[in-house]
Amino acid sequence: MAGRHRYPQEPMANETMTNPPVCNYEGSDYQTSFWEQGGREYEDRAEAIALRKLLPKSGKIMLELGAGAGRNTPRYAGFERIVLLDYSTTQLAQAQERLGRGGKHIYVAADIYRLPFREGLFDAATMIRTLHHMADAPRALAQIRDALSPGATFILEFANKLNLKSILRYWLGRQVWNPFGLEPVEFVKLNFDFHPKAIRNWLGELGFSIERTLAVSHFRLEILKRAVPAKLLAALDGLFQPTGALWQLTPSVFLKARMPENKHGKNLIPDRVIDLFKCPDCGNQKLEEREGHLYCPQCDAKWALREGIYDFREKL
Ligand SMILES: C[S@@+](CC[C@H](N)C(=O)[O-])C[C@H]1O[C@@H](n2cnc3c(N)ncnc32)[C@H](O)[C@@H]1O
Ligand SMILES: [Zn+2]
Incomplete structure:
Protein backbone atom coordinates (compact mmCIF):
# COMPACT_ATOMS: atom_id res chain seq x y z
CA MET A 1 0.00 0.00 0.00
CA ALA A 2 1.39 3.40 -0.92
CA GLY A 3 1.59 6.05 1.74
CA ARG A 4 3.41 4.27 4.60
CA HIS A 5 6.78 5.82 5.15
CA ARG A 6 9.73 3.58 5.68
CA TYR A 7 12.06 6.31 4.44
CA PRO A 8 11.88 10.02 5.26
CA GLN A 9 11.55 10.96 1.60
CA GLU A 10 8.53 9.43 -0.08
CA PRO A 11 6.02 6.58 0.20
CA MET A 12 6.77 2.98 -0.55
CA ALA A 13 6.16 2.17 -4.17
CA ASN A 14 3.15 0.23 -5.19
CA GLU A 15 4.14 -0.51 -8.73
CA THR A 16 1.60 -0.50 -11.58
CA MET A 17 1.69 -2.82 -14.59
CA THR A 18 2.34 0.10 -16.93
CA ASN A 19 5.64 0.36 -18.76
CA PRO A 20 7.64 2.14 -17.41
CA PRO A 21 6.03 1.40 -14.04
CA VAL A 22 4.23 4.14 -12.13
CA CYS A 23 4.71 4.74 -8.43
CA ASN A 24 1.08 4.46 -7.45
CA TYR A 25 -0.32 6.91 -4.89
CA GLU A 26 -3.90 5.64 -5.13
CA GLY A 27 -5.30 5.73 -1.59
CA SER A 28 -2.09 7.27 -0.21
CA ASP A 29 -2.24 9.61 2.79
CA TYR A 30 0.86 11.40 1.46
CA GLN A 31 -0.46 14.95 1.88
CA THR A 32 -1.38 14.42 5.52
CA SER A 33 1.41 12.14 6.71
CA PHE A 34 4.28 13.63 4.72
CA TRP A 35 3.36 17.33 4.75
CA GLU A 36 0.77 18.22 7.35
CA GLN A 37 1.93 15.89 10.12
CA GLY A 38 5.42 15.19 8.82
CA GLY A 39 7.18 18.29 10.16
CA ARG A 40 7.89 19.69 6.71
CA GLU A 41 6.72 23.26 7.04
CA TYR A 42 10.29 24.41 6.37
CA GLU A 43 10.55 22.47 3.09
CA ASP A 44 7.11 23.66 1.97
CA ARG A 45 8.00 27.31 2.67
CA ALA A 46 11.42 26.98 1.00
CA GLU A 47 9.71 25.60 -2.12
CA ALA A 48 7.20 28.46 -2.09
CA ILE A 49 10.09 30.94 -2.06
CA ALA A 50 11.85 29.14 -4.93
CA LEU A 51 8.64 29.10 -6.96
CA ARG A 52 8.12 32.82 -6.41
CA LYS A 53 11.57 33.45 -7.85
CA LEU A 54 10.95 31.30 -10.93
CA LEU A 55 7.28 31.55 -11.89
CA PRO A 56 6.12 33.88 -14.64
CA LYS A 57 3.83 36.55 -13.16
CA SER A 58 0.98 35.54 -15.42
CA GLY A 59 0.11 33.14 -18.20
CA LYS A 60 -2.69 31.44 -20.10
CA ILE A 61 -2.50 27.78 -19.25
CA MET A 62 -0.25 25.90 -16.84
CA LEU A 63 0.31 22.15 -16.67
CA GLU A 64 1.16 20.84 -13.21
CA LEU A 65 2.70 17.38 -13.58
CA GLY A 66 2.31 15.09 -10.59
CA ALA A 67 0.11 17.70 -8.92
CA GLY A 68 -0.78 15.35 -6.06
CA ALA A 69 -3.18 16.96 -3.60
CA GLY A 70 -2.58 20.42 -5.10
CA ARG A 71 -0.20 21.61 -2.40
CA ASN A 72 1.57 23.97 -4.81
CA THR A 73 -1.36 24.81 -7.11
CA PRO A 74 -2.49 28.01 -5.30
CA ARG A 75 1.02 29.35 -6.01
CA TYR A 76 0.17 29.44 -9.75
CA ALA A 77 -2.56 32.04 -9.25
CA GLY A 78 -1.30 34.21 -12.12
CA PHE A 79 -2.45 31.63 -14.67
CA GLU A 80 -5.89 31.79 -16.28
CA ARG A 81 -6.25 28.00 -16.36
CA ILE A 82 -4.37 25.24 -14.56
CA VAL A 83 -4.39 21.58 -15.52
CA LEU A 84 -3.61 19.33 -12.55
CA LEU A 85 -2.30 16.02 -13.82
CA ASP A 86 -1.69 13.03 -11.61
CA TYR A 87 -1.89 9.25 -11.94
CA SER A 88 -3.79 8.99 -8.68
CA THR A 89 -7.49 9.90 -8.65
CA THR A 90 -7.52 9.98 -4.84
CA GLN A 91 -4.78 12.64 -4.87
CA LEU A 92 -6.77 14.61 -7.45
CA ALA A 93 -9.92 14.28 -5.31
CA GLN A 94 -7.99 15.87 -2.43
CA ALA A 95 -6.90 18.65 -4.77
CA GLN A 96 -10.55 19.18 -5.74
CA GLU A 97 -11.43 19.56 -2.06
CA ARG A 98 -8.73 22.18 -1.65
CA LEU A 99 -9.34 24.13 -4.89
CA GLY A 100 -12.92 23.36 -5.86
CA ARG A 101 -14.27 21.74 -9.00
CA GLY A 102 -14.69 23.59 -12.25
CA GLY A 103 -13.55 27.19 -12.52
CA LYS A 104 -9.96 27.57 -13.67
CA HIS A 105 -8.81 24.09 -12.55
CA ILE A 106 -8.96 21.06 -14.83
CA TYR A 107 -8.28 17.65 -13.30
CA VAL A 108 -6.65 14.93 -15.39
CA ALA A 109 -5.71 11.39 -14.32
CA ALA A 110 -3.00 10.25 -16.72
CA ASP A 111 0.45 8.77 -16.96
CA ILE A 112 3.24 11.30 -17.56
CA TYR A 113 4.76 8.79 -19.98
CA ARG A 114 1.58 8.97 -22.07
CA LEU A 115 0.29 12.54 -21.92
CA PRO A 116 -3.17 13.14 -23.43
CA PHE A 117 -2.63 16.72 -24.66
CA ARG A 118 -2.39 18.39 -28.03
CA GLU A 119 1.16 19.27 -28.95
CA GLY A 120 2.48 22.74 -28.21
CA LEU A 121 -0.39 23.66 -25.90
CA PHE A 122 0.89 24.92 -22.55
CA ASP A 123 2.76 28.16 -21.96
CA ALA A 124 4.13 26.81 -18.67
CA ALA A 125 4.57 23.57 -16.76
CA THR A 126 5.85 22.59 -13.36
CA MET A 127 6.98 19.21 -12.09
CA ILE A 128 7.78 19.13 -8.39
CA ARG A 129 8.80 16.07 -6.37
CA THR A 130 7.66 13.92 -9.25
CA LEU A 131 10.63 13.28 -11.54
CA HIS A 132 11.74 11.53 -8.36
CA HIS A 133 9.48 8.60 -9.35
CA MET A 134 10.51 8.34 -13.00
CA ALA A 135 12.43 5.20 -13.92
CA ASP A 136 12.82 6.63 -17.44
CA ALA A 137 13.30 10.35 -16.84
CA PRO A 138 14.33 11.30 -20.42
CA ARG A 139 11.15 9.69 -21.75
CA ALA A 140 9.00 11.65 -19.28
CA LEU A 141 10.80 14.90 -20.14
CA ALA A 142 10.29 14.30 -23.88
CA GLN A 143 6.53 13.97 -23.30
CA ILE A 144 6.52 17.27 -21.42
CA ARG A 145 8.49 19.01 -24.15
CA ASP A 146 5.89 17.94 -26.72
CA ALA A 147 3.05 19.44 -24.67
CA LEU A 148 4.76 22.85 -24.32
CA SER A 149 4.39 25.79 -26.68
CA PRO A 150 7.32 27.69 -28.25
CA GLY A 151 8.94 29.92 -25.62
CA ALA A 152 7.14 28.12 -22.75
CA THR A 153 8.59 27.99 -19.24
CA PHE A 154 9.25 24.64 -17.56
CA ILE A 155 9.99 24.61 -13.83
CA LEU A 156 11.47 21.32 -12.74
CA GLU A 157 12.34 20.23 -9.23
CA PHE A 158 14.49 17.15 -8.80
CA ALA A 159 16.05 15.29 -5.90
CA ASN A 160 19.81 15.78 -6.09
CA LYS A 161 22.04 12.75 -5.57
CA LEU A 162 25.07 15.07 -5.31
CA ASN A 163 24.01 16.55 -1.98
CA LEU A 164 26.40 17.23 0.90
CA LYS A 165 24.98 14.47 3.07
CA SER A 166 25.36 11.79 0.40
CA ILE A 167 28.89 12.97 -0.44
CA LEU A 168 29.92 12.77 3.24
CA ARG A 169 28.28 9.38 3.68
CA TYR A 170 30.10 8.11 0.59
CA TRP A 171 33.47 9.40 1.76
CA LEU A 172 32.92 7.87 5.21
CA GLY A 173 32.13 4.51 3.60
CA ARG A 174 28.54 4.53 4.85
CA GLN A 175 26.96 4.59 1.41
CA VAL A 176 27.85 2.30 -1.48
CA TRP A 177 26.53 4.34 -4.40
CA ASN A 178 28.71 7.07 -5.84
CA PRO A 179 27.06 10.53 -5.69
CA PHE A 180 29.43 11.75 -8.42
CA GLY A 181 28.22 9.25 -11.04
CA LEU A 182 25.82 10.63 -13.65
CA GLU A 183 23.40 7.69 -13.46
CA PRO A 184 20.23 8.03 -11.32
CA VAL A 185 20.21 6.19 -8.00
CA GLU A 186 17.12 4.23 -6.97
CA PHE A 187 17.48 4.31 -3.19
CA VAL A 188 14.00 2.91 -2.56
CA LYS A 189 11.87 1.14 -5.18
CA LEU A 190 10.72 3.76 -7.71
CA ASN A 191 12.38 6.64 -5.83
CA PHE A 192 15.25 8.17 -7.76
CA ASP A 193 17.81 10.88 -7.07
CA PHE A 194 19.52 12.50 -10.04
CA HIS A 195 22.84 14.13 -10.83
CA PRO A 196 22.35 17.81 -11.81
CA LYS A 197 24.55 17.36 -14.85
CA ALA A 198 22.47 14.43 -16.11
CA ILE A 199 19.34 16.57 -15.86
CA ARG A 200 21.04 19.44 -17.71
CA ASN A 201 22.17 17.03 -20.43
CA TRP A 202 18.69 15.57 -20.92
CA LEU A 203 17.03 18.99 -21.03
CA GLY A 204 19.67 20.26 -23.45
CA GLU A 205 19.19 17.28 -25.77
CA LEU A 206 15.46 18.04 -25.85
CA GLY A 207 16.14 21.63 -26.92
CA PHE A 208 15.43 23.39 -23.61
CA SER A 209 17.70 26.16 -22.44
CA ILE A 210 18.22 26.50 -18.70
CA GLU A 211 17.69 30.04 -17.45
CA ARG A 212 18.02 29.66 -13.70
CA THR A 213 19.08 27.08 -11.15
CA LEU A 214 18.19 27.31 -7.47
CA ALA A 215 19.66 25.16 -4.72
CA VAL A 216 16.81 24.48 -2.27
CA SER A 217 16.50 23.07 1.25
CA HIS A 218 19.99 23.84 2.56
CA PHE A 219 18.85 23.33 6.14
CA ARG A 220 17.04 19.99 5.91
CA LEU A 221 18.45 18.83 9.24
CA GLU A 222 16.17 17.73 12.08
CA ILE A 223 18.26 19.51 14.70
CA LEU A 224 18.04 22.86 12.86
CA LYS A 225 14.39 22.40 12.00
CA ARG A 226 13.63 21.84 15.66
CA ALA A 227 15.66 24.82 16.86
CA VAL A 228 14.74 27.51 14.30
CA PRO A 229 11.20 28.58 13.33
CA ALA A 230 10.29 27.26 9.86
CA LYS A 231 9.54 30.70 8.49
CA LEU A 232 12.97 32.05 9.44
CA LEU A 233 14.83 28.94 8.24
CA ALA A 234 13.02 29.09 4.90
CA ALA A 235 13.80 32.81 4.54
CA LEU A 236 17.49 31.98 5.11
CA ASP A 237 17.24 29.22 2.53
CA GLY A 238 15.78 31.77 0.14
CA LEU A 239 18.91 33.91 0.55
CA PHE A 240 21.13 30.95 -0.34
CA GLN A 241 18.99 29.56 -3.19
CA PRO A 242 20.67 31.68 -5.91
CA THR A 243 24.00 29.92 -5.20
CA GLY A 244 22.47 27.16 -7.33
CA ALA A 245 23.86 29.10 -10.30
CA LEU A 246 27.36 28.17 -9.05
CA TRP A 247 26.97 24.77 -7.36
CA GLN A 248 24.19 22.42 -6.31
CA LEU A 249 24.84 20.48 -3.12
CA THR A 250 21.35 20.63 -1.61
CA PRO A 251 18.91 17.69 -1.57
CA SER A 252 16.51 19.58 -3.84
CA VAL A 253 17.21 21.63 -6.96
CA PHE A 254 14.80 23.81 -8.96
CA LEU A 255 15.47 24.65 -12.61
CA LYS A 256 13.76 27.12 -14.86
CA ALA A 257 14.04 25.91 -18.44
CA ARG A 258 12.67 27.45 -21.61
CA MET A 259 11.44 26.01 -24.88
CA PRO A 260 12.95 27.55 -28.01
CA GLU A 261 10.89 30.32 -29.65
CA ASN A 262 9.30 29.55 -32.98
CA LYS A 263 9.23 32.11 -35.76
CA HIS A 264 5.55 31.26 -36.37
CA GLY A 265 4.76 32.36 -32.81
CA LYS A 266 2.69 30.54 -30.25
CA ASN A 267 -0.13 28.12 -30.96
CA LEU A 268 -3.70 29.16 -30.30
CA ILE A 269 -5.08 27.86 -27.02
CA PRO A 270 -8.58 26.41 -27.44
CA ASP A 271 -11.39 27.62 -25.18
C1 LIG B 1 5.75 13.01 -4.07
S1 LIG B 1 4.20 13.36 -4.81
C2 LIG B 1 4.33 15.11 -5.13
C3 LIG B 1 3.02 15.81 -5.24
C4 LIG B 1 3.12 17.35 -5.42
N1 LIG B 1 3.85 17.71 -6.63
C5 LIG B 1 3.77 17.96 -4.21
O1 LIG B 1 4.94 18.36 -4.33
O2 LIG B 1 3.12 18.08 -3.17
C6 LIG B 1 4.42 12.65 -6.43
C7 LIG B 1 3.15 12.62 -7.28
O3 LIG B 1 3.50 12.16 -8.59
C8 LIG B 1 2.46 11.33 -9.07
N2 LIG B 1 3.03 10.43 -10.10
C9 LIG B 1 4.04 9.55 -9.94
N3 LIG B 1 4.29 8.93 -11.11
C10 LIG B 1 3.41 9.44 -12.02
C11 LIG B 1 3.18 9.21 -13.42
N4 LIG B 1 3.90 8.32 -14.11
N5 LIG B 1 2.21 9.91 -14.03
C12 LIG B 1 1.47 10.83 -13.34
N6 LIG B 1 1.65 11.09 -12.03
C13 LIG B 1 2.62 10.42 -11.37
C14 LIG B 1 1.98 10.59 -7.84
O4 LIG B 1 0.68 10.09 -8.01
C15 LIG B 1 2.08 11.67 -6.75
O5 LIG B 1 0.87 12.36 -6.57
ZN1 LIG C 1 -7.78 7.16 -30.35
Whole structure:
Protein backbone atom coordinates (compact mmCIF):
# COMPACT_ATOMS: atom_id res chain seq x y z
CA MET A 1 0.00 0.00 0.00
CA ALA A 2 1.39 3.40 -0.92
CA GLY A 3 1.59 6.05 1.74
CA ARG A 4 3.41 4.27 4.60
CA HIS A 5 6.78 5.82 5.15
CA ARG A 6 9.73 3.58 5.68
CA TYR A 7 12.06 6.31 4.44
CA PRO A 8 11.88 10.02 5.26
CA GLN A 9 11.55 10.96 1.60
CA GLU A 10 8.53 9.43 -0.08
CA PRO A 11 6.02 6.58 0.20
CA MET A 12 6.77 2.98 -0.55
CA ALA A 13 6.16 2.17 -4.17
CA ASN A 14 3.15 0.23 -5.19
CA GLU A 15 4.14 -0.51 -8.73
CA THR A 16 1.60 -0.50 -11.58
CA MET A 17 1.69 -2.82 -14.59
CA THR A 18 2.34 0.10 -16.93
CA ASN A 19 5.64 0.36 -18.76
CA PRO A 20 7.64 2.14 -17.41
CA PRO A 21 6.03 1.40 -14.04
CA VAL A 22 4.23 4.14 -12.13
CA CYS A 23 4.71 4.74 -8.43
CA ASN A 24 1.08 4.46 -7.45
CA TYR A 25 -0.32 6.91 -4.89
CA GLU A 26 -3.90 5.64 -5.13
CA GLY A 27 -5.30 5.73 -1.59
CA SER A 28 -2.09 7.27 -0.21
CA ASP A 29 -2.24 9.61 2.79
CA TYR A 30 0.86 11.40 1.46
CA GLN A 31 -0.46 14.95 1.88
CA THR A 32 -1.38 14.42 5.52
CA SER A 33 1.41 12.14 6.71
CA PHE A 34 4.28 13.63 4.72
CA TRP A 35 3.36 17.33 4.75
CA GLU A 36 0.77 18.22 7.35
CA GLN A 37 1.93 15.89 10.12
CA GLY A 38 5.42 15.19 8.82
CA GLY A 39 7.18 18.29 10.16
CA ARG A 40 7.89 19.69 6.71
CA GLU A 41 6.72 23.26 7.04
CA TYR A 42 10.29 24.41 6.37
CA GLU A 43 10.55 22.47 3.09
CA ASP A 44 7.11 23.66 1.97
CA ARG A 45 8.00 27.31 2.67
CA ALA A 46 11.42 26.98 1.00
CA GLU A 47 9.71 25.60 -2.12
CA ALA A 48 7.20 28.46 -2.09
CA ILE A 49 10.09 30.94 -2.06
CA ALA A 50 11.85 29.14 -4.93
CA LEU A 51 8.64 29.10 -6.96
CA ARG A 52 8.12 32.82 -6.41
CA LYS A 53 11.57 33.45 -7.85
CA LEU A 54 10.95 31.30 -10.93
CA LEU A 55 7.28 31.55 -11.89
CA PRO A 56 6.12 33.88 -14.64
CA LYS A 57 3.83 36.55 -13.16
CA SER A 58 0.98 35.54 -15.42
CA GLY A 59 0.11 33.14 -18.20
CA LYS A 60 -2.69 31.44 -20.10
CA ILE A 61 -2.50 27.78 -19.25
CA MET A 62 -0.25 25.90 -16.84
CA LEU A 63 0.31 22.15 -16.67
CA GLU A 64 1.16 20.84 -13.21
CA LEU A 65 2.70 17.38 -13.58
CA GLY A 66 2.31 15.09 -10.59
CA ALA A 67 0.11 17.70 -8.92
CA GLY A 68 -0.78 15.35 -6.06
CA ALA A 69 -3.18 16.96 -3.60
CA GLY A 70 -2.58 20.42 -5.10
CA ARG A 71 -0.20 21.61 -2.40
CA ASN A 72 1.57 23.97 -4.81
CA THR A 73 -1.36 24.81 -7.11
CA PRO A 74 -2.49 28.01 -5.30
CA ARG A 75 1.02 29.35 -6.01
CA TYR A 76 0.17 29.44 -9.75
CA ALA A 77 -2.56 32.04 -9.25
CA GLY A 78 -1.30 34.21 -12.12
CA PHE A 79 -2.45 31.63 -14.67
CA GLU A 80 -5.89 31.79 -16.28
CA ARG A 81 -6.25 28.00 -16.36
CA ILE A 82 -4.37 25.24 -14.56
CA VAL A 83 -4.39 21.58 -15.52
CA LEU A 84 -3.61 19.33 -12.55
CA LEU A 85 -2.30 16.02 -13.82
CA ASP A 86 -1.69 13.03 -11.61
CA TYR A 87 -1.89 9.25 -11.94
CA SER A 88 -3.79 8.99 -8.68
CA THR A 89 -7.49 9.90 -8.65
CA THR A 90 -7.52 9.98 -4.84
CA GLN A 91 -4.78 12.64 -4.87
CA LEU A 92 -6.77 14.61 -7.45
CA ALA A 93 -9.92 14.28 -5.31
CA GLN A 94 -7.99 15.87 -2.43
CA ALA A 95 -6.90 18.65 -4.77
CA GLN A 96 -10.55 19.18 -5.74
CA GLU A 97 -11.43 19.56 -2.06
CA ARG A 98 -8.73 22.18 -1.65
CA LEU A 99 -9.34 24.13 -4.89
CA GLY A 100 -12.92 23.36 -5.86
CA ARG A 101 -14.27 21.74 -9.00
CA GLY A 102 -14.69 23.59 -12.25
CA GLY A 103 -13.55 27.19 -12.52
CA LYS A 104 -9.96 27.57 -13.67
CA HIS A 105 -8.81 24.09 -12.55
CA ILE A 106 -8.96 21.06 -14.83
CA TYR A 107 -8.28 17.65 -13.30
CA VAL A 108 -6.65 14.93 -15.39
CA ALA A 109 -5.71 11.39 -14.32
CA ALA A 110 -3.00 10.25 -16.72
CA ASP A 111 0.45 8.77 -16.96
CA ILE A 112 3.24 11.30 -17.56
CA TYR A 113 4.76 8.79 -19.98
CA ARG A 114 1.58 8.97 -22.07
CA LEU A 115 0.29 12.54 -21.92
CA PRO A 116 -3.17 13.14 -23.43
CA PHE A 117 -2.63 16.72 -24.66
CA ARG A 118 -2.39 18.39 -28.03
CA GLU A 119 1.16 19.27 -28.95
CA GLY A 120 2.48 22.74 -28.21
CA LEU A 121 -0.39 23.66 -25.90
CA PHE A 122 0.89 24.92 -22.55
CA ASP A 123 2.76 28.16 -21.96
CA ALA A 124 4.13 26.81 -18.67
CA ALA A 125 4.57 23.57 -16.76
CA THR A 126 5.85 22.59 -13.36
CA MET A 127 6.98 19.21 -12.09
CA ILE A 128 7.78 19.13 -8.39
CA ARG A 129 8.80 16.07 -6.37
CA THR A 130 7.66 13.92 -9.25
CA LEU A 131 10.63 13.28 -11.54
CA HIS A 132 11.74 11.53 -8.36
CA HIS A 133 9.48 8.60 -9.35
CA MET A 134 10.51 8.34 -13.00
CA ALA A 135 12.43 5.20 -13.92
CA ASP A 136 12.82 6.63 -17.44
CA ALA A 137 13.30 10.35 -16.84
CA PRO A 138 14.33 11.30 -20.42
CA ARG A 139 11.15 9.69 -21.75
CA ALA A 140 9.00 11.65 -19.28
CA LEU A 141 10.80 14.90 -20.14
CA ALA A 142 10.29 14.30 -23.88
CA GLN A 143 6.53 13.97 -23.30
CA ILE A 144 6.52 17.27 -21.42
CA ARG A 145 8.49 19.01 -24.15
CA ASP A 146 5.89 17.94 -26.72
CA ALA A 147 3.05 19.44 -24.67
CA LEU A 148 4.76 22.85 -24.32
CA SER A 149 4.39 25.79 -26.68
CA PRO A 150 7.32 27.69 -28.25
CA GLY A 151 8.94 29.92 -25.62
CA ALA A 152 7.14 28.12 -22.75
CA THR A 153 8.59 27.99 -19.24
CA PHE A 154 9.25 24.64 -17.56
CA ILE A 155 9.99 24.61 -13.83
CA LEU A 156 11.47 21.32 -12.74
CA GLU A 157 12.34 20.23 -9.23
CA PHE A 158 14.49 17.15 -8.80
CA ALA A 159 16.05 15.29 -5.90
CA ASN A 160 19.81 15.78 -6.09
CA LYS A 161 22.04 12.75 -5.57
CA LEU A 162 25.07 15.07 -5.31
CA ASN A 163 24.01 16.55 -1.98
CA LEU A 164 26.40 17.23 0.90
CA LYS A 165 24.98 14.47 3.07
CA SER A 166 25.36 11.79 0.40
CA ILE A 167 28.89 12.97 -0.44
CA LEU A 168 29.92 12.77 3.24
CA ARG A 169 28.28 9.38 3.68
CA TYR A 170 30.10 8.11 0.59
CA TRP A 171 33.47 9.40 1.76
CA LEU A 172 32.92 7.87 5.21
CA GLY A 173 32.13 4.51 3.60
CA ARG A 174 28.54 4.53 4.85
CA GLN A 175 26.96 4.59 1.41
CA VAL A 176 27.85 2.30 -1.48
CA TRP A 177 26.53 4.34 -4.40
CA ASN A 178 28.71 7.07 -5.84
CA PRO A 179 27.06 10.53 -5.69
CA PHE A 180 29.43 11.75 -8.42
CA GLY A 181 28.22 9.25 -11.04
CA LEU A 182 25.82 10.63 -13.65
CA GLU A 183 23.40 7.69 -13.46
CA PRO A 184 20.23 8.03 -11.32
CA VAL A 185 20.21 6.19 -8.00
CA GLU A 186 17.12 4.23 -6.97
CA PHE A 187 17.48 4.31 -3.19
CA VAL A 188 14.00 2.91 -2.56
CA LYS A 189 11.87 1.14 -5.18
CA LEU A 190 10.72 3.76 -7.71
CA ASN A 191 12.38 6.64 -5.83
CA PHE A 192 15.25 8.17 -7.76
CA ASP A 193 17.81 10.88 -7.07
CA PHE A 194 19.52 12.50 -10.04
CA HIS A 195 22.84 14.13 -10.83
CA PRO A 196 22.35 17.81 -11.81
CA LYS A 197 24.55 17.36 -14.85
CA ALA A 198 22.47 14.43 -16.11
CA ILE A 199 19.34 16.57 -15.86
CA ARG A 200 21.04 19.44 -17.71
CA ASN A 201 22.17 17.03 -20.43
CA TRP A 202 18.69 15.57 -20.92
CA LEU A 203 17.03 18.99 -21.03
CA GLY A 204 19.67 20.26 -23.45
CA GLU A 205 19.19 17.28 -25.77
CA LEU A 206 15.46 18.04 -25.85
CA GLY A 207 16.14 21.63 -26.92
CA PHE A 208 15.43 23.39 -23.61
CA SER A 209 17.70 26.16 -22.44
CA ILE A 210 18.22 26.50 -18.70
CA GLU A 211 17.69 30.04 -17.45
CA ARG A 212 18.02 29.66 -13.70
CA THR A 213 19.08 27.08 -11.15
CA LEU A 214 18.19 27.31 -7.47
CA ALA A 215 19.66 25.16 -4.72
CA VAL A 216 16.81 24.48 -2.27
CA SER A 217 16.50 23.07 1.25
CA HIS A 218 19.99 23.84 2.56
CA PHE A 219 18.85 23.33 6.14
CA ARG A 220 17.04 19.99 5.91
CA LEU A 221 18.45 18.83 9.24
CA GLU A 222 16.17 17.73 12.08
CA ILE A 223 18.26 19.51 14.70
CA LEU A 224 18.04 22.86 12.86
CA LYS A 225 14.39 22.40 12.00
CA ARG A 226 13.63 21.84 15.66
CA ALA A 227 15.66 24.82 16.86
CA VAL A 228 14.74 27.51 14.30
CA PRO A 229 11.20 28.58 13.33
CA ALA A 230 10.29 27.26 9.86
CA LYS A 231 9.54 30.70 8.49
CA LEU A 232 12.97 32.05 9.44
CA LEU A 233 14.83 28.94 8.24
CA ALA A 234 13.02 29.09 4.90
CA ALA A 235 13.80 32.81 4.54
CA LEU A 236 17.49 31.98 5.11
CA ASP A 237 17.24 29.22 2.53
CA GLY A 238 15.78 31.77 0.14
CA LEU A 239 18.91 33.91 0.55
CA PHE A 240 21.13 30.95 -0.34
CA GLN A 241 18.99 29.56 -3.19
CA PRO A 242 20.67 31.68 -5.91
CA THR A 243 24.00 29.92 -5.20
CA GLY A 244 22.47 27.16 -7.33
CA ALA A 245 23.86 29.10 -10.30
CA LEU A 246 27.36 28.17 -9.05
CA TRP A 247 26.97 24.77 -7.36
CA GLN A 248 24.19 22.42 -6.31
CA LEU A 249 24.84 20.48 -3.12
CA THR A 250 21.35 20.63 -1.61
CA PRO A 251 18.91 17.69 -1.57
CA SER A 252 16.51 19.58 -3.84
CA VAL A 253 17.21 21.63 -6.96
CA PHE A 254 14.80 23.81 -8.96
CA LEU A 255 15.47 24.65 -12.61
CA LYS A 256 13.76 27.12 -14.86
CA ALA A 257 14.04 25.91 -18.44
CA ARG A 258 12.67 27.45 -21.61
CA MET A 259 11.44 26.01 -24.88
CA PRO A 260 12.95 27.55 -28.01
CA GLU A 261 10.89 30.32 -29.65
CA ASN A 262 9.30 29.55 -32.98
CA LYS A 263 9.23 32.11 -35.76
CA HIS A 264 5.55 31.26 -36.37
CA GLY A 265 4.76 32.36 -32.81
CA LYS A 266 2.69 30.54 -30.25
CA ASN A 267 -0.13 28.12 -30.96
CA LEU A 268 -3.70 29.16 -30.30
CA ILE A 269 -5.08 27.86 -27.02
CA PRO A 270 -8.58 26.41 -27.44
CA ASP A 271 -11.39 27.62 -25.18
CA ARG A 272 -13.19 24.29 -24.81
CA VAL A 273 -11.63 21.81 -22.39
CA ILE A 274 -12.20 18.89 -24.78
CA ASP A 275 -10.03 20.61 -27.38
CA LEU A 276 -7.02 20.51 -25.05
CA PHE A 277 -6.84 16.74 -25.35
CA LYS A 278 -5.62 14.15 -27.79
CA CYS A 279 -6.26 10.44 -27.57
CA PRO A 280 -3.20 8.96 -25.79
CA ASP A 281 -3.67 5.70 -27.73
CA CYS A 282 -3.78 6.95 -31.33
CA GLY A 283 -2.95 10.67 -31.11
CA ASN A 284 -6.28 11.82 -32.64
CA GLN A 285 -6.96 15.44 -31.63
CA LYS A 286 -10.69 15.41 -32.27
CA LEU A 287 -12.31 13.69 -29.33
CA GLU A 288 -16.07 13.83 -28.91
CA GLU A 289 -18.00 14.58 -25.74
CA ARG A 290 -20.37 11.76 -24.75
CA GLU A 291 -22.34 10.95 -21.61
CA GLY A 292 -19.73 10.32 -18.88
CA HIS A 293 -16.81 9.94 -21.28
CA LEU A 294 -14.79 11.31 -24.18
CA TYR A 295 -14.92 9.24 -27.35
CA CYS A 296 -12.15 8.81 -29.92
CA PRO A 297 -13.75 8.17 -33.33
CA GLN A 298 -10.39 7.16 -34.80
CA CYS A 299 -9.59 4.17 -32.55
CA ASP A 300 -12.94 3.70 -30.74
CA ALA A 301 -11.38 4.36 -27.30
CA LYS A 302 -13.56 5.77 -24.52
CA TRP A 303 -11.96 7.86 -21.78
CA ALA A 304 -14.00 8.29 -18.60
CA LEU A 305 -15.04 11.61 -17.10
CA ARG A 306 -15.95 10.88 -13.49
CA GLU A 307 -16.40 13.23 -10.57
CA GLY A 308 -14.83 16.07 -12.52
CA ILE A 309 -11.71 14.04 -13.42
CA TYR A 310 -10.78 13.22 -17.04
CA ASP A 311 -9.29 9.75 -16.82
CA PHE A 312 -6.82 8.77 -19.55
CA ARG A 313 -5.08 5.94 -17.69
CA GLU A 314 -7.08 3.04 -19.13
CA LYS A 315 -9.86 3.13 -21.67
CA LEU A 316 -13.36 2.04 -20.70
C1 LIG B 1 5.75 13.01 -4.07
S1 LIG B 1 4.20 13.36 -4.81
C2 LIG B 1 4.33 15.11 -5.13
C3 LIG B 1 3.02 15.81 -5.24
C4 LIG B 1 3.12 17.35 -5.42
N1 LIG B 1 3.85 17.71 -6.63
C5 LIG B 1 3.77 17.96 -4.21
O1 LIG B 1 4.94 18.36 -4.33
O2 LIG B 1 3.12 18.08 -3.17
C6 LIG B 1 4.42 12.65 -6.43
C7 LIG B 1 3.15 12.62 -7.28
O3 LIG B 1 3.50 12.16 -8.59
C8 LIG B 1 2.46 11.33 -9.07
N2 LIG B 1 3.03 10.43 -10.10
C9 LIG B 1 4.04 9.55 -9.94
N3 LIG B 1 4.29 8.93 -11.11
C10 LIG B 1 3.41 9.44 -12.02
C11 LIG B 1 3.18 9.21 -13.42
N4 LIG B 1 3.90 8.32 -14.11
N5 LIG B 1 2.21 9.91 -14.03
C12 LIG B 1 1.47 10.83 -13.34
N6 LIG B 1 1.65 11.09 -12.03
C13 LIG B 1 2.62 10.42 -11.37
C14 LIG B 1 1.98 10.59 -7.84
O4 LIG B 1 0.68 10.09 -8.01
C15 LIG B 1 2.08 11.67 -6.75
O5 LIG B 1 0.87 12.36 -6.57
ZN1 LIG C 1 -7.78 7.16 -30.35
